[in-house]
Amino acid sequence: SEEEIDLARRQIAALEEVEKTGQGVAVVDGKIVENLHVETARKILALAEAVALTQAE
Numbered sequence: 001s002e003e004e005i006d007l008a009r010r011q012i013a014a015l016e017e018v019e020k021t022g023q024g025v026a027v028v029d030g031k032i033v034e035n036l037h038v039e040t041a042r043k044i045l046a047l048a049e050a051v052a053l054t055q056a057e
Contacts, residue, residue, distance in 0.1 A: 005048050008041035 011033045014026035026033040 004044055008044040011041045012038050012045075 007028070011026070011028050014028045015033050015035065015038045018024070018026045024034065
């Protein structure tokens with residue numbers, strides 16, 4: 001869903017930002033986000049992109 005895609009993008013951005021400061025954990029919507037969450041978020045975005053490409057055909 002669009003909400004899942006938005007959350008995935010925000011999780012990735014948040015963790016990338018805190019990693020610049022040497023931290024390994026971010027908080028998004030009051031929930032802890034770690035590398036494992038970002039791996040899942042990236043898979044969600046890849047799946048969303050694949051679906052969008054399929055629908056464009």
